[in-house]
Every structure is written in C-alpha cells, then in structure tokens.
Amino acid sequence: MKDQFYAYIQDLQNKITQALNDVDGKAKFKEDVWKRSEGGGGQSRIIENGAVIEKGGVNISAVHGQLPKSMQAYFKIGEVDFSACGLSLVIHPKNPMAPTVHANWRYFEMYDNKGVLADQWFGGGQDLTPYYLFEEDAMYFHQQCKQACDKHHPDFYKDFKKQCDRYFYNEHRKEGRGVGGLFFDYLKKDKNFNIKDRFDFVTEVGDVFLDAYLPILNKRKDLPYSKNNRDWQEIRRGRYVEFNLIHDKGTLFGLKTKGRIESILMSLPPHVQWRYNYEPDQGSEEFKLIAALKNPREWI
C-alpha cells in the first residue's frame, strides 16, 4: 500500500506541476531533492515570481524511522516505528481576486515493537482561501469535492466538509481560514471499508484537485485590481501565516519529525502585512469576505 500510494503521489505531483506550469507561462517549478537523516526524504517543487503564481509548492515526501518522542505523546504510544508519505501543496496566486489553495493527501503506517504493521490510515483534503469572495467559485469548488465524495459514500461530503470548517479555523480570530472544502483523517479499514477502498477514495479526491481549482484560477488570474485590493490580500495572508504557525497540526508534525524546514514553510505567502486592528468598511467587499469566514456556509 505504501509503495502504491507513493507511486500515485509521484504521478500526481507531475500532473499538477505540469498543469500549473502551463497556466503560469512565465515561471516553472524547480525541484529540490532532500534526505531526512532519521530516514526517508522528499522532492519539493517550488515556483516563485510567476506571471500567475506568486509562490507555490507541490511537495512529496516519504519519511520513516522511530516515532519522535513528541509524537509518541501525541499518539499515546511508546517507542515504535512509523512510516508516512504524502503530497502537500499550497498555491499563492499574485492576483488578489484569485484564491489561495491548499491540498494534502497522506498515508501513515505505525508498527508494533516487533516491527509488524499495527495500524494504517489515510488523511487529507483540499480547501480554498479567497481574498475576495466570488460565491460561484466557492460553490464550484465544493461541487467538485462533493462529486468525488459521492462516488464513495453519501455521508462523506457532509462529514468532511464539516471537519474542514472545524480544522481550518483561526480560533484566536474566531474566523475560518477560508471557505473550506474537505478535510479527513484517520481513515482506517473498518467493517464498511477495507484499506483499498480508502486508497480509492483518497486518490479520487486527489484526481479531482486540478478540475476543482484550475477553472477558478483561470477565471480570476487576469482580473484588474488596485493597490488597495493587493494590500487586503497581504493582510489576509497574515491570517494564513497565523493559522499555519499557531494551529496547523501538519506544520507542527513536520517540525517535530524534523522534516525539511524550507519544504514545510513553503506554505507561507511571499508578501504579507500586519496592520494594527485593521477592519474593512461595513458593506465593502472585504467586509463580505469576513462575514462569510465568521459563519461557515453550506455552499451546495
């Protein structure tokens, strides 16, 4: 399963970076291969200063070895070995009218103290962070997510949409990071699904990513915008940074397992602002975005 999933994300990394290179037209993803001293490594592909993408990363990694102490406490387990692989991506477009997108699909194995597979699960999801709210974009993105989910279980979309709203929430700001999408974790085999069913579902979601995001990016990437729109985008990117550094378990997992710092923090936006107590005018487009983030909506 580990090899099968790694082969899948390698292929998906190729497809996604190729498609985004084509959309951008100016910059291209560059690859950095890295090794983890405790076991494993990854291939990070980063794009910067493109015509469309200001900064983005589409990274795969496969790490293994002894579960770090801090993670042992987290999983309430002793000294065991683990193996984890996945694809993580974040795309920060230059145009404030185009939303940032994040996605991650991952597979985790945990072994007993004899090295025998003791537990295995999939996790992942994809979510959209607009700076200006185009309701049709949020609806379209969620529809694509729902279509992929519905092929596997009628409750998946509803459940994983709710989990996404809960997870990507800036508790200290009392607002969502974006308009959500899907988030799922600990998808293990059970009486209804074997591990191959879980694989089929996660790869279905992975396969729908480009269909869900590219049409939105293409629609917004050339819209006109002002300096004020750009400032707003940079201020909102600050909230993105706050979420990733304060709340995100994925970032934390990467730092605790001594992943490659530059690959983990590629998610941080290129230009960011923090202004004191900045609040948009009531009724403005910026204000409408905040209202949508304060109260997660049903987009379908």
Place this chain on the structure above:
Amino acid sequence: MKDQFYAYIQDLQNKITQALNDVDGKAKFKEDVWKRSEGGGGQSRIIENGAVIEKGGVNISAVHGQLPKSMQAYFKIGEVDFSACGLSLVIHPKNPMAPTVHANWRYFEMYDNKGVLADQWFGGGQDLTPYYLFEEDAMYFHQQCKQACDKHHPDFYKDFKKQCDRYFYNEHRKEGRGVGGLFFDYLKKDKNFNIKDRFDFVTEVGDVFLDAYLPILNKRKDLPYSKNNRDWQEIRRGRYVEFNLIHDKGTLFGLKTKGRIESILMSLPPHVQWRYNYEPDQGSEEFKLIAALKNPREWI
C-alpha cells in the same frame, strides 16, 4: 506591590511613548483602552507609518481572575486565581539599518484556594534584533544592560544574558532571533532578595531601556539603504514572526488567557516576506548577520 508596579509601568509607558514620538516626528502613538471580560484590561499604544517607526506598540495591561485551564496545566496547579500586569513593547523601525527592539517587564501573583497570596514573581527583559549587524550597537546595548544588572548582583548580567540567548532562539531554524540582551523570569523572594529588591532590579532595567535603544535608533534611522536591504529586512522579519507565533511563551500566554488579540499581535512586523530557501551570498553583510545569530557571542 501590584499597585506599586502598575504605577511604575504606567509612568514608564508615558516616558517611552513620549520619547519615541519625539524621535519619529511624523506619527504619534494612539491609545486603545480595552477590558478583559474575565477581569482586568489594558492600554495599548500603537504607532504606525511614522518617519522612523514603521510599526510599534508600547502596551500595558493588568489581568486577573481564575487561572485558565491551560495555564493550570502549565504551572502544575489546580483552580486558583491569578493576577498579572506588565508592559510589553516592540518597535519595528522603517530603516533596515536600525534594529527592532523588544522589551517586557511583568509581575505575577498567584493565590491559594482561599484567595491568599501564595506566590509572586517578576519577569522581563529586553533584546535587540538587527537586520544588519553593527557590532558597536550590540556592544552598546549589552553594556547598558550590564550596568543596570551590576548595581544589583555581579552574576545577573551573565545569567540573564545567557537566558536571553536561550529563550529567543528559533529552534527550527537553529539560530537566535537577534543579538540578545536580558531575559529573566520567576524572580521570587529568597534568602538573598526580598520582593522589594526584585522590584528595584526590574525597574532599574526598565529605566535603562531608553538609554539603551534610543542612541542606536538615532544613529541608524537616517542611513541610506537599497531595495535589497529592505527585502532582506522583510525576509528577516519573517523569522521574527516565526519565533513569536511558534515559540514565544508570552504570545501563547496572551492567547491562552484570552488577552486582546490585536494587542498581543501588535508585535508582528508591518511588511514581511517569505522566499523559498533564501540564503545570502557568502561573505556579504547579510551572511555576517546570520553567522552572529548561529553562534551567540559575548558582546562585552
């Protein structure tokens, strides 16, 4: 002691904001008064878009009430009341040749379950974060810190300088946040010092702040700089954000005790950049800074 210390930080806030208003000449600190629903509140003074100071805050607060659950675990204590007051400041100059400065002086009281004072301590310090290393500035700042310390105990400077290097350390980057200064915490009464001695020491350090920082700011604020210097400053400010959001216990304490978010996060710089895997050329001024941050130096 609580009232005496609060009176001191109120007065210090006035002195510091007045002096910085004078240096800036263009912008002025604006005050926001806030209340904490669980008890207490504060007065935040913020300056933005000045001629010299791009963003800064000099805040005082006094909060009290039941110790939040998360802090109970941290202090390994049950349901008790606490009281905390302090002054926190961060100044981000516009000119990349001028260093960012942070300082904090605080007093904490903890009560037993009958509401009787059970524990009390002071904490605080001040530290410098340059973007370009002027060794004479670091030396001068540390000398001022040492002079204040030496009036109270011959070991204080050495001990608190070391604690500062340890505390303001970006573990995930394996580098210091800046060139340090002083950091101390849990200064309680003991066989050598009563609580008034502790008060005298902390206020001595508070009193030296303007003498330690203003001459440096005045010396650097009008130096010429290039777009490259400014980019480097913004990239380094990214490390400042990383420290404050990932490692800083002060930020965490504020968020956990439901302090005022905008007052806590006033420490974040106004314009920040994250570039993928950015490394300065060997031998450059930027490279020299990094070398100094990788291995904390004795500045005296």
